[in-house]
Amino acid sequence: MTILLQVLSTGVGLAGYYALIAVGFALIFGTLRIFHVAHGTVFMIAGYAFFSLHRLLGVNVFASAVVGVFCAVVAGLAIDKIVYGPVLRRGGGMFAVFIASLGAALIVEAGFLAWSKGVVSVARTGMLDTFIVGGVAFRAFDFVIFAFVAAAFGALYLWLHRTSTGLEVRGLTDNADLAAVVGVNVRRTRYAIFLIASALAGLAGVLVAYDTGLEPSIGFKMLFIGVVAVILGGVRNILLGTVVGATCLGVLTAFAGFLFPEWNSFTIFLIMIVLIIIRPQGILG
Amino acid sequence: MTLRNNGLYIDRLSMNFGGVVVFEDISIEAPSSKVTACIGPNGAGKTTIINIVCGVFPPRTGKVYIDGVQLSGVRPFNTVRYGLCRSFQDVRIFPSLTAIENVLVAMPNQGGESLSGLFLPGGWRQERANRERARHLLQAVALESAAERAAGELPFGQQKLLSLVRAIATGARVLLLDEPAAGLESDLIPHVVDLIRSLVKAEGRATFLVEHNIELVRQVADQICVLQAGRIIASGDVQRVLDDQTVIREYLGQVYNV
Amino acid sequence: MEHLLYIGTLIAVWTIVALAANLVIGYTGMMSMGQAAYLGVGAYVTATLNILLGVNFYLALLIGSIIAAVVGAITLLPLLRIGGFYFALATLGINFVFFDIFHNLAPRVEGSEGLYGLQLPDLLASSAPRFATTVAVAIACAMLCQAVVTSPLGRALRATRDRPDALAALGKDPRRYQVLIWTFAAGLTGLAGGLYAATLFYIDPTLFTLDASILVLVYIGVGGLASTTGSVLGVILLIAFNESLRFLGLPSQFVGPFQQAIYGLLLILLMIFRRRGLVGKYDFTE
Numbered sequence: 001m002t003i004l005l006q007v008l009s010t011g012v013g014l015a016g017y018y019a020l021i022a023v024g025f026a027l028i029f030g031t032l033r034i035f036h037v038a039h040g041t042v043f044m045i046a047g048y049a050f051f052s053l054h055r056l057l058g059v060n061v062f063a064s065a066v067v068g069v070f071c072a073v074v075a076g077l078a079i080d081k082i083v084y085g086p087v088l089r090r091g092g093g094m095f096a097v098f099i100a101s102l103g104a105a106l107i108v109e110a111g112f113l114a115w116s117k118g119v120v121s122v123a124r125t126g127m128l129d130t131f132i133v134g135g136v137a138f139r140a141f142d143f144v145i146f147a148f149v150a151a152a153f154g155a156l157y158l159w160l161h162r163t164s165t166g167l168e169v170r171g172l173t174d175n176a177d178l179a180a181v182v183g184v185n186v187r188r189t190r191y192a193i194f195l196i197a198s199a200l201a202g203l204a205g206v207l208v209a210y211d212t213g214l215e216p217s218i219g220f221k222m223l224f225i226g227v228v229a230v231i232l233g234g235v236r237n238i239l240l241g242t243v244v245g246a247t248c249l250g251v252l253t254a255f256a257g258f259l260f261p262e263w264n265s266f267t268i269f270l271i272m273i274v275l276i277i278i279r280p281q282g283i284l285g
Numbered sequence: 286m287t288l289r290n291n292g293l294y295i296d297r298l299s300m301n302f303g304g305v306v307v308f309e310d311i312s313i314e315a316p317s318s319k320v321t322a323c324i325g326p327n328g329a330g331k332t333t334i335i336n337i338v339c340g341v342f343p344p345r346t347g348k349v350y351i352d353g354v355q356l357s358g359v360r361p362f363n364t365v366r367y368g369l370c371r372s373f374q375d376v377r378i379f380p381s382l383t384a385i386e387n388v389l390v391a392m393p394n395q396g397g398e399s400l401s402g403l404f405l406p407g408g409w410r411q412e413r414a415n416r417e418r419a420r421h422l423l424q425a426v427a428l429e430s431a432a433e434r435a436a437g438e439l440p441f442g443q444q445k446l447l448s449l450v451r452a453i454a455t456g457a458r459v460l461l462l463d464e465p466a467a468g469l470e471s472d473l474i475p476h477v478v479d480l481i482r483s484l485v486k487a488e489g490r491a492t493f494l495v496e497h498n499i500e501l502v503r504q505v506a507d508q509i510c511v512l513q514a515g516r517i518i519a520s521g522d523v524q525r526v527l528d529d530q531t532v533i534r535e536y537l538g539q540v541y542n543v
Numbered sequence: 544m545e546h547l548l549y550i551g552t553l554i555a556v557w558t559i560v561a562l563a564a565n566l567v568i569g570y571t572g573m574m575s576m577g578q579a580a581y582l583g584v585g586a587y588v589t590a591t592l593n594i595l596l597g598v599n600f601y602l603a604l605l606i607g608s609i610i611a612a613v614v615g616a617i618t619l620l621p622l623l624r625i626g627g628f629y630f631a632l633a634t635l636g637i638n639f640v641f642f643d644i645f646h647n648l649a650p651r652v653e654g655s656e657g658l659y660g661l662q663l664p665d666l667l668a669s670s671a672p673r674f675a676t677t678v679a680v681a682i683a684c685a686m687l688c689q690a691v692v693t694s695p696l697g698r699a700l701r702a703t704r705d706r707p708d709a710l711a712a713l714g715k716d717p718r719r720y721q722v723l724i725w726t727f728a729a730g731l732t733g734l735a736g737g738l739y740a741a742t743l744f745y746i747d748p749t750l751f752t753l754d755a756s757i758l759v760l761v762y763i764g765v766g767g768l769a770s771t772t773g774s775v776l777g778v779i780l781l782i783a784f785n786e787s788l789r790f791l792g793l794p795s796q797f798v799g800p801f802q803q804a805i806y807g808l809l810l811i812l813l814m815i816f817r818r819r820g821l822v823g824k825y826d827f828t829e
Contacts, residue, residue, distance in 0.1 A: 035628070086815045093828050094628055095574065099764075100814040102757065106807030114800035220753075224639075227632070266643035269636035276633045277621050339712075365714025373712075379705040381825065382698065389695070390702045391713045397695030398720075400727065412695060455713055 005136045007254045015250030016145040020152065020204035021222050022229035022242045024197030029230065030238055031172035031193055033094055037101040038079050040223025041108040042198050046072035046205030047214045048112060065206045072202025076194045079104050105219065112216040141211055152203060156196065157239055165192050173238060225249060228272040291352050292316035292491035293338070293369075293459045298347030300333055307333050308515040310347075315493040317352075317458070320481060322502045322523075323495045325512035326536055331495035332374070334512075335461045338493075339364050339371050351459055365393065370457035374464045376444045378451065380437025384428055387436050387447055388419040391454040422450045425484055426476045442473045449477065453484055460485060462494035466501045478504050503527070511536060548670040552742045554782050555674070555681040556735050561762045561774035562688045563731035568760075569769035569825050570692060571724050572704030574630065577637035578759050580618070581729040583751030584641070585611040585736025587649045587658070590746055594660045595650055601664065604737040611733020616726045623718055638753040645748035657747030658740075667741050677738050684731060689771045691727075700724055701769075704825070761806050764813050767823025776821060 021043060028036045050068035053059040059067075079101075087100045131138060160166040168189045204222070208214065226246075233245025249268075256267040293315040300307045307330040315321035323331050337344045340359035349356045351368055359367050378387050392415050397408035423429045426446040431439060436447060449465055465477050482505060485492050496502050502509060503523060510520035511532050518535060519526045526532055564578050589607035592598040598606070622633050651658050666676045691697055699720050702710045707717035740746050766777020784805075788798055819826040 035632075083811055087811075090815055091828055092814055092818065095631070095827060096814040096818055098628070098631070099760070100811045103807040103810030103814070106757075106810070107804045108807075110800040110802075110804035110807065113803070114797050262647050263643050265639040266647075269639040273622075273633045273636045273640070276625060276629045276636075361708075362711030362716055363714065364712065370714070371712065373709075377706055377709040377712075379702045379709065381705050382701055386698050386701075390698050390710070390715075393714060395695045398699050398715075399696065400691070400723065403690050403694050403696070408695070451713065457714075 002136055003258075007258045008251060009136055009138060009142070010257075011251035011254030012247065013139065013142040013145065013250070014254060015247040016142070016149045017204050017208060017222070018225050018229050018250055019149060019243050019246035020200045020207075021226035022233070022246045023153070023156070023238060024200040025223070025226045026230045026233075026238045026242045027169070027193055027197045027200075030236070031169055032190065034080075034084060035094065035098040035101060036079075036197075037098065037220075037223060038083075038104040038108070039076070039197065039201055039226070040219035040221075041105045042072045042076045042079070043201040043205040043208075043222055044112060044214065044216075044219040045075045045108065046202035047209035047218075048115075048205075050206045050209045051214065061210075068206040068209070069199055069202035072205060073195055073198045075108075076198025076201070077191065080190070080194050105223075109216055109219060116216060145207055145211070148203060148207065152200060153239060153243065156200075159196070160239065165189055169193060173236065224272070225253070225268060228268055228275070231272060231275045292319070293321075293461075293493055294350040294353075295334065295338070296348045296350065298334070298337065298349070299345045300330065300337060301345055306515055308512065311512065311515075311517050313493070313510055313517070313520075315459070315491045317491045318489045319507040320485070320492045320494065320505050322506035322509045323493065323512055324497070324499070324502060324509065324536070327497075329512045330515065331512055332463055335371055335463055335493075335495065338461060339369065365455050365457055368458040369461065370452045370455045370459075371461040372448050372452045372463055372465060374467055376441070376448045378436045378444050378448050380435065382436055383433050384436050384439065384443075384447055385416070385419050385423060385432040387451055388422055388454045389415055391451045392418070393456055419454065422454055422484070425480050426450055442469045445469055446473060446476055446480070449480060453480070457490070459491045459493070462492065464496055464498075465494060466496060466498040474498070474501055477501060481505050499527070545670055548674045549742070550782065550786055552670070552674045552677045554778055555677040556739045556742055557759075557762065557778045557782065558681045558775050559684045559735035559738070560732055560759055561766070561778050562684055562771065563728035563735070564759045565763045565768065565770070565774045566688060566691065566700075566724055566731075567728045569763060569767075569773075569823065570697065570704065571700045571721060572825075572827070573721060573725065574627070575634045575725075575728075576631055576753075576756050576760065577618075577634040577641075578728075578732055579751045579753070579755035580637050580641035581611045581615055581732040582736040582739065582755065583645055583748070584614050585733025586740040586746050586751070587645060587736075588733070589737030590658050590661060590740045591650050593662055594658060597662070599664070600662065600667065600741070604734065607737040608730045608734040611736065612726045612730030615729020615732075616722060619722060619725045623721065635753065635756075638751075638756055642748055642752055645751060649748065651747070655747075656749075657745050659745040661741060661744065663741055673741065677742070680734075680738065684734075685771055685775065688731075688774075691724075692771060696720070696723075758806070761809060764820055765809060767820035768818075768827070769825035770820070770823050773820055773822045 021039065025036060025039050028034050028039065046068040049071040050064045053067055054061055054064035083100050083104050084097055087097050092100070131140065160170055165188065169192065172189065208218070229245040229249045230242055231245070232248055233241035233243070252271065253264065253268060257264060260267065295311065295313040297310050297312050299309050299311075313321065313323065313334070323334065325331055336342060338349050338356070339361055341361055356367060359369070364370060379390065382390065395408075395411065395415070396402040396405060397412055402408040420429060420432065423432055426449070428443060428446060428450070431443060436444060439447065445465070445468060449462065452460055452462070466474055469477065478501065481492060506523050508521060509523045509526045510517050511526060513535050519529050519532045560578065560582060564575065567573050567575050585607040588610045589600075589603045592603035592606060593600050618637055622630055625633060649658070652660065665672065667673045699710070699715060703717040703720045710717045743750075762777040762781055763774055764777070765781060766775065767773025785802055788801060793801060813820065
């Protein structure tokens with residue numbers, strides 16, 4: 001029983017990261033129909049920036065974190081402007097954008113591979129106190145993650161439901177064509193979407209860099225976990241659906257990691273494939 | 286109009302979408318070697334008739350017969366097996382295939398469409414024969430000169446003609462044509478007329494077409510029915526129906542400035 | 544010279560993979576992002592039969608190819624009902640699923656990650672005959688693919704790509720053609736896998752990942768979609784380019800990343816400026 005709770009607690013801990021990435025991804029895909037593979041790369045940029053500043057240059061944690069998130073935002077907006085813009089303008093469809101996104105991700109990942117000089121992981125930069133309650137180990141940091149995630153999503157919720165841009169974003173989720181006709185300012189909304197999504201991914205990047213450390217391929221891995229979370233939760237309800245999806249996935253991967261430790265990728269992607277086949281619109285779709 | 290053993294026979298069809306009744310208890314006969322036209326205002330349900338016959342959705346009540354055999358289990362992808370083929374209002378030709386390839390791909394029973402067929406000489410002979418026939422069909426609509434052009438590059442009117450020729454190439458005994466003249470420039474309409482007269486009637490096929498273009502109907506149809514407000518308000522001989530006062534009042538008055 | 548023969552053999556092997564992938568992606572419009580899985584199946588089946596069971600290499604090659612075709616069919620069938628983009632996503636997932644399968648279930652030589660020790664026949668045992676044989680096989684495959692493409696089957700494939708619904712309305716089930724060509728392509732890819740194992744002497748799961756599938760896409764994307772010449776051209780150009788990087792004098796740990804960055808850049812440029820590739824005949828606008 002305690003093992004069950006332990007696995008559960010690990011799962012919920014993971015869910016926080018997955019949710020941050022997944023919500024950003026869902027925001028972009030659900031409104032603009034762009035499969036932003038490079039979202040994982042944005043996440044990494046934040047993490048590496050944070051690591052460089054805090055660990056290599058000794059800048060304090062919070063300033064490094066802020067700069068990390070800022071870098072992520074700049075990267076996300078830049079990719080949209082430099083890569084997706086031209087592809088779309090020249091008649092590329094969803095698929096062409098996807099391939100271009102893949103290209104961008106490959107380039108940035110190559111940069112990290114070169115920079116790390118082949119060294120695979122970035123040493124962790126933070127402490128991980130644990131304390132035991134009823135035989136189950138909890139990490140102090142998990143609460144930190146939870147706090148940040150809750151704050152971020154709380155802010156996102158307010159933004160989606162209380163601001164005019166947020167309203168436009170929700171309109172786009174429902175019907176992008178109609179939204180354009182009705183006069184939603186698609187360009188401004190687009191900037192807002194990429195900004196917020198990238199900021200969330202950046203936050204995740206900073207947290208992961210602090211917590212478990214980074215390696216060049218983590219961008220892709222996190223991205224696809226985010227994708228599965230979105231498919232699980234459905235694209236219709238960006239916040240709730242994705243959080244539900246991420247939590248389920250976090251728990252599922254924790255169990256899979258516990259029961260079949262060598263089959264992590266297999267499990268996650270098999271789930272993804274099965275979901276795509278039977279219910280691409282997700283649990284809440 | 287009691288020939289029920291050849292051609293298409295629609296028997297007391299009723300259809301509704303949710304609470305909206307599209308049509309109620311309509312019966313239409315489209316015998317072989319004859320062209321049966323169905324006219325009526327937009328939204329009267331003419332395309333729905335074709336959709337039902339082709340198995341896109343089932344009717345609420347009613348039956349459909351081809352050559353005396355009741356149709357069941359027909360779905361949009363196996364209509365040809367039942368001897369039926371339809372054309373679409375929006376053309377749906379294969380844009381990257383050439384015009385002649387569009388016609389060729391429609392022809393049934395091609396040995397060359399399997400891996401084993403690649404190596405058997407019979408396949409190549411059949412392909413030559415098919416090419417001849419495809420050229421002949423294209424000639425009928427003056428498209429022979431465009432045979433090697435990509436169908437996507439052809440103007441809409443020619444694409445429309447191509448789609449009609451393609452439906453004919455399947456060899457189906459019953460053709461359902463959905464507004465074959467829609468969007469065609471008037472100088473192309475005689476091609477449609479020729480096509481239907483020479484290739485379809487001469488080969489004994491039954492043609493059921495829905496149309497708005499009364500001129501085309503006049504030139505090509507042997508019999509006509511008028512669908513309005515969910516019912517057939519007139520049917521029979523073309524001239525008689527078109528002169529009918531009710532028909533003129535209800536429908537033609539809107540179409541013609543007579 | 545040894546090295547040139549080796550590169551030439553690799554070009555021949557990848558040409559077969561590219562030809563098969565182009566049949567499926569360029570001619571039939573099925574975006575497959577998981578071709579590496581079938582390459583791996585072919586490689587592992589061939590290698591396992593030959594090394595562990597002493598099966599004659601040619602026979603092992605044949606069986607590897609057949610098994611890869613069967614695996615191809617099995618992995619396709621559940622995906623047939625899904626359309627365009629989600630289909631691509633699912634095939635992408637296949638890479639990871641098979642990687643774990645290779646990693647956990649495939650045999651390996653004690654103490655290493657991979658498998659080696661092939662007993663190769665004379666025509667494949669040393670580098671010069673191996674080069675000649677693989678090139679001969681590649682040429683045969685190219686001729687076979689060209690025959691498929693110019694036949695009525697090729698026409699039906701392109702119709703499937705353009706408008707499967709219209710093809711169905713003409714009485715031909717597009718799924719039949721999709722399954723046929725996918726299985727055929729998986730078989731060809733499996734054949735290439737066996738030859739790949741013979742060329743490398745050593746195989747391990749890291750050869751058959753998403754990276755390899757993307758590489759195939761880059762080859763045909765650059766060379767040209769729906770073009771036999773394009774498949775060959777793309778492979779030759781890119782592998783030659785790759786090799787030329789060695790002369791740039793980059794420190795060795797930068798060569799890999801540099802290649803990857805170039806591939807990424809190529810993908811982006813292709814999507815912006817020339818989606819059909821160099822000599823391709825299909826521009827996807829989806």
